[in-house]
Amino acid sequence: MADVVFDQxxxxxxxxxxxxxxxxxxxxxxxxxVVLVGPSGSGKSTALRMLAGLEEIDDGEIRIxxxxxxxxxxxxxxxxxxxxxxxxYPNKTVGDNMAFPLKMRGxxxxxxxxxxxxxxxxxxxxxxxxRKPKALSGGQRQRVAMGRAIVREPQVFLMDEPLSNLxxxxxxxxxTEIAAMQRRLGVTTVYVTHDQVEAMTMGDRVALLADGKLQxxxxxxxxxxxxxxAFVAGFIGSPAMNLFTLPVSxxxxxxxxxxxxxxxxxxxxxxxxxxxxxxxxxxxxxANGDGGASAGGVKAQVDxxxxxxxxxxxxAHLDDDAQTAVVVRTAxxxxxxxxxxxxxxxxxxxxxxxxPESGDRL
Amino acid sequence: MTVTExxxxxxxxxxxxxAGREGWIRRAPLLPALIFTxxxxxxxxxxxxxxSLQSWNLVRPGSAQFVGLDNYVKVFTDSQFRGVAVxxxxxxxxxxxxxxxxxxxxxxxxxxxxxGRGFVRTLLITPFLITPVAAALLWKxxxxxxxxxxxxxxxxxxxxxxxxWISAFPLTSVMVALVWQWTPFMMLLTLAGLQSxxxxxxEAARVDGAGSFAIFREVTLPHLRRFIELGIVLGAIYLxxxxxxxxxxxxxxxxxxxxxxxxxxxxxxxLGFDIGQSAAMGVVVVIATxxxxxxxxxxxxxxxxxxxx
Numbered sequence: 001m002a003d004v005v006f007d008q009x010x011x012x013x014x015x016x017x018x019x020x021x022x023x024x025x026x027x028x029x030x031x032x033x034v035v036l037v038g039p040s041g042s043g044k045s046t047a048l049r050m051l052a053g054l055e056e057i058d059d060g061e062i063r064i065x066x067x068x069x070x071x072x073x074x075x076x077x078x079x080x081x082x083x084x085x086x087x088x089y090p091n092k093t094v095g096d097n098m099a100f101p102l103k104m105r106g107x108x109x110x111x112x113x114x115x116x117x118x119x120x121x122x123x124x125x126x127x128x129x130x131r132k133p134k135a136l137s138g139g140q141r142q143r144v145a146m147g148r149a150i151v152r153e154p155q156v157f158l159m160d161e162p163l164s165n166l167x168x169x170x171x172x173x174x175x176t177e178i179a180a181m182q183r184r185l186g187v188t189t190v191y192v193t194h195d196q197v198e199a200m201t202m203g204d205r206v207a208l209l210a211d212g213k214l215q216x217x218x219x220x221x222x223x224x225x226x227x228x229x230a231f232v233a234g235f236i237g238s239p240a241m242n243l244f245t246l247p248v249s250x251x252x253x254x255x256x257x258x259x260x261x262x263x264x265x266x267x268x269x270x271x272x273x274x275x276x277x278x279x280x281x282x283x284x285x286x287a288n289g290d291g292g293a294s295a296g297g298v299k300a301q302v303d304x305x306x307x308x309x310x311x312x313x314x315x316a317h318l319d320d321d322a323q324t325a326v327v328v329r330t331a332x333x334x335x336x337x338x339x340x341x342x343x344x345x346x347x348x349x350x351x352x353x354x355x356p357e358s359g360d361r362l
Numbered sequence: 363m364t365v366t367e368x369x370x371x372x373x374x375x376x377x378x379x380x381a382g383r384e385g386w387i388r389r390a391p392l393l394p395a396l397i398f399t400x401x402x403x404x405x406x407x408x409x410x411x412x413x414s415l416q417s418w419n420l421v422r423p424g425s426a427q428f429v430g431l432d433n434y435v436k437v438f439t440d441s442q443f444r445g446v447a448v449x450x451x452x453x454x455x456x457x458x459x460x461x462x463x464x465x466x467x468x469x470x471x472x473x474x475x476x477x478g479r480g481f482v483r484t485l486l487i488t489p490f491l492i493t494p495v496a497a498a499l500l501w502k503x504x505x506x507x508x509x510x511x512x513x514x515x516x517x518x519x520x521x522x523x524x525x526x527w528i529s530a531f532p533l534t535s536v537m538v539a540l541v542w543q544w545t546p547f548m549m550l551l552t553l554a555g556l557q558s559x560x561x562x563x564x565e566a567a568r569v570d571g572a573g574s575f576a577i578f579r580e581v582t583l584p585h586l587r588r589f590i591e592l593g594i595v596l597g598a599i600y601l602x603x604x605x606x607x608x609x610x611x612x613x614x615x616x617x618x619x620x621x622x623x624x625x626x627x628x629x630x631x632x633l634g635f636d637i638g639q640s641a642a643m644g645v646v647v648v649i650a651t652x653x654x655x656x657x658x659x660x661x662x663x664x665x666x667x668x669x670x671x
Contacts, residue, residue, distance in 0.1 A: 054565050075571040087566035091584035100580070104571035148570070158569075 001188055002065030002155040004028040004051065010059035011046050011212075020046040022212035023060065028205075031186045033179070035203030037193055039235070043212035045160055048192045052081050052158050064155055075104070080149035081158040085165065086141045088133040088148075095120075095129035098147045119147040122181070139170045146178070150185070157182070157189040163198065175202060196236055200224070208232050225350070230359035233278045233352055239313055239327040241278045245356045248273050255298050256320025263349050269362040270353060278352030281313065281329035285347040286336075297343040300326055305336050316342065407648070413641035420635035433642035442618050443626070443643065449533060450602065450622040457540040457604075458597040462590060464541065465548025470578075472549070473556045490546035498610035501539040502528065506611075532612045532620035539607050544600075548593045555589030556582070595658045602651070623647050 006026040012019045021043040028034045036044040049055040051062055053074035062069045069077060080101065088097050098119060099112040107115075120126045123143040133141055142162060149157055162178070163171045179202045182189050193199055199206045200220040207217040208231075216228040227233035233241045246253040248270055252262040260277075287297065299319040306313040314328040314336055328344060330336065353362040414433050418426035437443055472483055489497065505512050508526040517523045528535045559582065567577045605624050608614055614621030614629060621629065627647070631640035 052565075052569055054568070074565075074568045075573065079569060081566065081569045083562045083566055085560070085562055087560065087562035089563060089567070089581055089584075091587075092580075100567075100572075101570035104576060148566075152570075 001030050001186060003030045003063075004156055004188055004190065005063040006047070006051075006060070007063065008060030009047070009050060009057055009062050011043075011050055011055055012058050019043075019058075019212050021050065024209075024212075024214055026207055026214070026217060028188060028190065031188055033182050033189045033191065033202060033204045035191045035193060035199040035206045036209060037196060037199035037206055037235075038209035038215075040194065041211075042209040044192045044194075044209045046212075047209070048158055048160055048190055051156070051190060052079060053077050078155045079158055080152045080154040080156075081160065082142075082145045082149050082162045084161040086133075086145040086162075088141060088144055090133055093130050093132055094125060094136070094144050094147075097133065097144055098151050101148060101152045115151045116147075119150045122150070123147050138166055139174065142166060142174060146181075150181075154187065157187050157191075159189065159191045161193055162191075163193070164195070178202065196238065200236070208235060210235075226361070227278075227352060228361055230276055230278065230354040233354065237280060239281050239329070241280050241352070242326055243276055243278050243354075244324065245274060245276045248275055253277055256318045256324070258298050258320070260298060260346065262351065266349065266351055266353065271362075272356070274356045275362070276354040276356045276359070278354060279346055280348075281327045283346055283348040283350070284326075284328045285345045286314070286328055286330055286334070287343040287345070288341070297345045298326075300342050300344055302336055302338055302340045302342060305338065307332065312336065314342070316344075410641045410644050413637050414645050416638045416641075418637045420637055426638075429638065433638045434646070436639060437642050437646055446618050446621050446623055446626040449618070449620065453533060453537055453540070453604065453622055454598055454601045457537050457544060457601050458594055460537070461541045461544040461597065462548045462552075462593055464545045465550075465593070466552045466586070466590070468545065468549045469553040469556055472553055486549060487546045489543050490550075492543070494543065494606040495610055497543050498536075498539055498607040501535070501542070502611045506535055528612060529616065532616065536604075536607050536611055536620050539611065540601060540604060543607075544597055548597065551589050551593040551596075552586055555586045559585050591661055595661060598658065599655065 004026070005028070006024045008023045008025060009021060010019050010023055011021040024043075024047055026034070036047055038044045046055055050057050051064075051069070053069065053072060057070050064077060064079070089100065092100065095113075095116050098116045102112045102115060116129070117126070120129055123146060125140065125143055125147060128136060128140060128144075133144065136144065142165075145162065159178075163174055166174060175198060178191075191198075191202060199208075200223075203220060205218060206220055206223050208215045208223065210231055216223060216232045218226075218228075223232065223236050227236060227241075230243055234243055244253075244255060246255055246260075248254075249259055252260045252267065253275060254260070255277075300316040301319060302314050302316045303325075304315040306315070310332050312330050312332050312334055314330060316326045316328065318324045318326065319341075326344065328342075336342070354360060355362060415428060415430060416426050417429040417432065468486055472479065472486070476482075492500070503510070506527040508514060508524070511527070513527065514523040514525065517525075563581060563585075564577060567581050572580060602622075603624055604622060605628070608620060608622060608625045612620040614625045618626060623643070624647075627640045627643050630636050630643065634640070
């Protein structure tokens, strides 16, 4: 086990081009489970592959256990990686697949067998040790890939979207299994995903990347409650946070023709005459529009209702400005229908304000 | 009344209407090709069997007479025939295996990125595009010739430029020319295999601690197995019939030192005019080839069936 440090680590594919990973700084503690998350092309996989030694570190350093990894080949880094498509050796049996890293390190046959057996026991693969990967289901292949990583007892686990090829149900169960196993083994883990649910549920801390740059590196709760900028706010949370860039008025902000009053201490943070306001879907209070608008509310018309059982999502547009869409999360079976008039009021003081130019949190 | 009540309990597959007639309409356009194939391959074979039972010398008209299996007895007691059969095996196996090893080596080199890769690849493929007769002539005169040959020219500074390569090593010389022509074919096949290899498996092997040689032995070579098998079988099918290179370079000589079966049969039929004898040889070779190629084809199909998942 070891800590992992990205120190201004950068990767440029072609000279002069925009870096795929741009001066990334991360300090990952020993035994920590860190998730790299971001949209496609954000550089999260590249960052992981730099740590694995599959991509060059063009600038800066990556240190594992204090040792600088620049120029160190993969096989000398003492890491194990789980690939998105599992990357099992098709011509080897499950047992030989799992024993391969041990064999490459010159571990004797008896110890190999013992360790493979132990790992297969944990993963429920004992009955499949003599099969070829072709004869396994997706979930089983995924577990073989995990097993191949576990037998190594490496310093760091690297996982590159290991769940994205599983069906939805399998993904949920494997998600918890991986998280539980990581806690038990206590091995430092870096996990890449584009799925924010995986990021929020699995990681001790989550690093959100966009365009090769680190946006925020925080615990899942802080990422949700205190997004560092408008991008993080929009990326984390499903449905996404409502973000409006609005003119500032005397007592709050103007949204459409109505005025949204803001608490004084929130308002004091605004400097310019416009501001980006973020309100999560669950931070809206909904009133029926027929009962007369309450002061400070926003009138809207429902376009679509997504009923999920426990909750319902209302997708609406503002009465005054049909271009502005609003998402509202309400209790399930609220009876709202398409075309209903509703009045929305923010229920929480925890509103998010961002600078409209830079996107930074105010 | 519900619809389900009217249906039989068991579900049977629906028969396509008039499958038989449709089938024949579809097959009919192929018939001319089938008939043509029978005329040009099966009828000559039947004639050959008929000739093989005759004693018939082309230069003595009216000499044909039925001799039963006499020709076959002569084939099996002919030590030259056995020697030529050994030549055929050595030439085919040697050329195929050497060109496969070289082709694999070139493919591994071409599988990496470097400047001018496309140009180098084209150059390496070129020998395969040259007419076999021209290639043989090229080796015989430009390279192997004792007086003008480039090989002796290059070797002369080292004091070893006097060898008449084709006279001294006739079978090896022919094999060298064949290897030169067939290496690109093997290279293309194995290169296709290398490029169809998933990158993440190679990366996984690197992370798992394998060095370059271990990756080749443990991951790449097993992946290439079916490409190599295919190359060997296809190469053997073509090279067992080699005629042009031998005809151009050595005429099978000295004696029959560099003759293979097709060339020896040609010699016996059209230079020795012994139709009965050469027909019997042809029949023996065809039967032997069928036996060998049955195993070879089985190998091909097996390697196609065990596709990896």
